[in-house]
Amino acid sequence: xxVDVSTPPAEAAQDEAPSxxxxxxxxxxxxxxxxxxxxxxGKPCAKLVxxxxxxxxxxxxxxxxxxxxxxxxxxxxxxDLIALPDLAxxxxxxxxxxxxxxxxxxxxxxxxxxxxxxxVILKTLLERARAQxxxxxxxxxxxxxxxxxxxxxxxxxxxxxxxSAQPCYxxxxxxxxxxxxxxxxxxxxxxxxxxxxxxxxxGNGQFxxxxxxxxxxxxxxxxxxxxxxISVLAEQRGMTATFMPKPFSDRTGSGMHLHLSLWRDGxxxxxxxxxxxxxxxxxxxxxxxxxxxxxxxxxQAVLAPTVNSxxxxxxxxxRSGATWSPRHASYGGNDRTHFIRVPDGNRIEMRxxxxxxxxxxxxxxxxxxxxxGIERGLDPGAxxxxxxxxxxxxxxxxxxxxxxxxxxxVVGGAxxxxxxxxxxxxxxxxxxxxxxxxxxxxxxxVDRYLTAF
Numbered sequence: 001x002x003v004d005v006s007t008p009p010a011e012a013a014q015d016e017a018p019s020x021x022x023x024x025x026x027x028x029x030x031x032x033x034x035x036x037x038x039x040x041x042g043k044p045c046a047k048l049v050x051x052x053x054x055x056x057x058x059x060x061x062x063x064x065x066x067x068x069x070x071x072x073x074x075x076x077x078x079x080d081l082i083a084l085p086d087l088a089x090x091x092x093x094x095x096x097x098x099x100x101x102x103x104x105x106x107x108x109x110x111x112x113x114x115x116x117x118x119x120v121i122l123k124t125l126l127e128r129a130r131a132q133x134x135x136x137x138x139x140x141x142x143x144x145x146x147x148x149x150x151x152x153x154x155x156x157x158x159x160x161x162x163x164s165a166q167p168c169y170x171x172x173x174x175x176x177x178x179x180x181x182x183x184x185x186x187x188x189x190x191x192x193x194x195x196x197x198x199x200x201x202x203g204n205g206q207f208x209x210x211x212x213x214x215x216x217x218x219x220x221x222x223x224x225x226x227x228x229x230i231s232v233l234a235e236q237r238g239m240t241a242t243f244m245p246k247p248f249s250d251r252t253g254s255g256m257h258l259h260l261s262l263w264r265d266g267x268x269x270x271x272x273x274x275x276x277x278x279x280x281x282x283x284x285x286x287x288x289x290x291x292x293x294x295x296x297x298x299x300q301a302v303l304a305p306t307v308n309s310x311x312x313x314x315x316x317x318x319r320s321g322a323t324w325s326p327r328h329a330s331y332g333g334n335d336r337t338h339f340i341r342v343p344d345g346n347r348i349e350m351r352x353x354x355x356x357x358x359x360x361x362x363x364x365x366x367x368x369x370x371x372x373g374i375e376r377g378l379d380p381g382a383x384x385x386x387x388x389x390x391x392x393x394x395x396x397x398x399x400x401x402x403x404x405x406x407x408x409x410v411v412g413g414a415x416x417x418x419x420x421x422x423x424x425x426x427x428x429x430x431x432x433x434x435x436x437x438x439x440x441x442x443x444x445x446v447d448r449y450l451t452a453f
Contacts, residue, residue, distance in 0.1 A: 021087055021103070022054035028092045031099035035062050035083050037107050038118055038224055039070035040426055041305070042358040046102075047083075057085055061108065072107070073116030073425050081107040081114060089221045095187040096232045104221045115419025118360035122220060124417040125364040129262075129371065134269075136367050139213030139259035139347075140223050143355060144230060145205045145247055146177065146239045155247060157205025158239040165319055168202040177207065183233050184209055184226075193222060202324060203251035213259060213347075216367070220359040223256070243355030245304065246311040250319045253312030254355035256303075258362060260370070261347045262288060271345040277383055279333050280345020289331060289340055289348055290380035291373020291410075292366060293392070296329035296339055296352065298408030300394055301401035302365045302415075303353035305430060307437045310397045312354055326351055328391040332383045339394070342383075352394065361415065368414035399434045402427050 025033060035057055036046040045064065049057045056062075061082040066074030072081060083105035092101045107117040114120060129136055146158040162173050174181070181198045188195035194212035201208050211226070213219065227243060234241035246253040262269045262284065272282035281289070292299065304313060313325045324336060331340035331348075341349040353362050372378075385391060395401035405411055405427055412423035 019087075021058040021085065021090065022051060024087075024090060025051045025054055025101055028101065029094075029099060030092060030101040032097075032101075033057065033085075034093075034100065034102040035085060035105050036102055036224070036228075037083050037105045038358065038360070039072050040116065040118060040358065040361070040422075040429065041071050042118075042224075042356065043070045044224060044228055045069045057103075058087070061085075061105070064107070066107070066109075066114075071116075071426075071429055072114070073422065079109055081109060081117075083107050086119075089218075091191060091225055093187070093229065095183060095190075096229065102225060102228070104224070113418060115416075116422050116425065117418075118358050118364075119217075119220070120418045121415065121422070122217060122360040122364040125367050125414060126216060128417070129367060132371075133264050134371075135263045136216040136363065137213055137261045137263060138216045138219040138363055139211075140219055140359060141208060141210060141255065141257040141259075142223060142226050142230075142243075143201055143206060143208045143254035143256065144227075144241050144243050145203065145254065146180065146207065146234055146241055147205055147247065148239060155240075155242075158234075159205060162204045164204070166202075167200055167204050167206075170200050173200045174198070180233060180237055180239070181207065181209065184230055187229055187233075188226070201252065201254075202318070202322070203248065203253075204319075206252065206254065213261075216363045220363055223359040245306065245309045245354035245356050249311065252318050252322070252324055255312075255325065255351060256353040256355055256357050256359070256362070258350045258353055258366065259343075259347045260288075260350060260366060262370075268346060270347060273345070275345070279342045279383060281342060281348075284374060285345075285348065286380055287373045287376075287378050288370035289342075289373065290378035291369045291371065291376070292340060292348075292350060293329045293331060293380055294373065294378060295365075295369035295408055295411050297392055297395055297401065297404035298411035299365055299369055300352055301398070301405035301427070301430060302361045302411065303350070303357050304401065305358070305361075305398070306354075306356045307398050307434055309354050309356055310395070310401075313352070313394055314396060325354075326394060328385060328393055330385040330391045331380055332385070338385070364417065365411050365414045368410055368417075372410045397434065398430055402430045402434070 033049045034046045061084040063080040066072040066081040067076045085103040089104035107114040147155045148158045185195045197210045231241045270285040326339040330338045332338040415423040
């Protein structure tokens with residue numbers, strides 16, 4: 001990500017919300033609204049609301065059976081989730097369907113924000129930061145593969161000509177996906193996201209489309225909207241867009257790198273031209289960074305929350321020659337081998353996250369870890385993988401990461417920010433996911449053991 005972060009972007013301000021959803025929607029020619037929220041796994045859940053019912057949506061919300069929606073901490077006997085829209089997130093989507101718009105919602109139960117809702121969790125952490133006159137800004141790099149599936153379910157890059165051993169930045173592969181990439185770019189720019197680059201990534205069939213940073217809540221909303229937009233536009237062209245971290249064992253996985261900075265009263269707190277470590281960061285930034293490094297093992301359960309995630313971070317080689325995923329909680333300058341890269345003095349880049357990460361939870365947990373570093377005045381030591389201390393190794397599997405999460409009161413506390421029990425619930429879901437995979441006999445086992453004894 002190469003974007004100027006020396007001044008906060010004006011378009012990110014959440015206080016520019018329309019006062020009346022129905023009036024705004026009709027002015028834009030919107031006939032239907034997707035009232036959307038995500039569960040703890042990042043699954044987008046929505047109801048399609050006609051513009052004639054926009055007032056009811058705005059003032060009363062729309063109901064969901066939480067247990068049916070997914071990982072929302074509910075049982076079949078529990079009261080409905082009532083999704084109340086945040087009008088600042090209103091997003092027309094005529095590129096998906098003419099007359100369609102999306103609005104992100106905060107689930108409530110019996111009149112109170114639901115503590116298992118990821119957006120509610122992030123908003124709670126952001127309020128804690130504001131109590132210290134701190135505001136988190138974030139940028140996200142959204143990587144994904146465009147694939148096709150054959151009759152047997154096998155996947156391959158949707159572009160059959162994308163076979164180069166080193167396809168990154170290849171102009172021909174980029175051009176063959178011109179219609180899809182430009183459709184996404186056009187939509188992002190029309191929405192004011194300031195798309196500034198679209199590229200072919202390191203894996204065959206892998207792409208990245210960048211947009212400008214914003215306040216953390218706006219960026220998390222945009223990641224969810226971008227995934228939806230990219231997926232639907234790919235489907236319209238007969239392809240599947242996947243944010244799965246490692247769809248191909250021999251190719252680079254998809255990350256979701258997060259660029260973070262703290263601000264106070266419109267002033268950036270990270271830059272410092274007198275930095276003795278020559279990375280341009282302030283002591284506040286180093287303490288924030290140190291907090292993230294100290295909590296990195298537990299953070300990985302949120303940043304890399306699937307079984308497949310650890311096929312990415314555990315990879316030792318790929319077809320292109322590099323994995324681009326960190327294995328230790330190290331930091332350094334403009335060096336992509338670290339868990340935290342410092343491209344310049346304005347921000348840090350957290351590289352442990354992948355395409356399966358829930359952006360609300362990822363930003364909430366990272367913020368909690370960073371604030372802990374500031375509160376305790378932590379020092380990350382000298383830059384580099386070997387600074388004279390042993391850098392923590394990142395978890396080897398999802399199970400290891402969940403165990404680290406359960407043992408980390410700061411990261412676990414971030415998940416419990418809006419109410420108790422969320423961390424235990426999330427950890428339980430992820431343990432079940434790991435053992436469901438572990439109990440399934442796969443082709444690797446058959447190939448290795450069928451005639452081995």
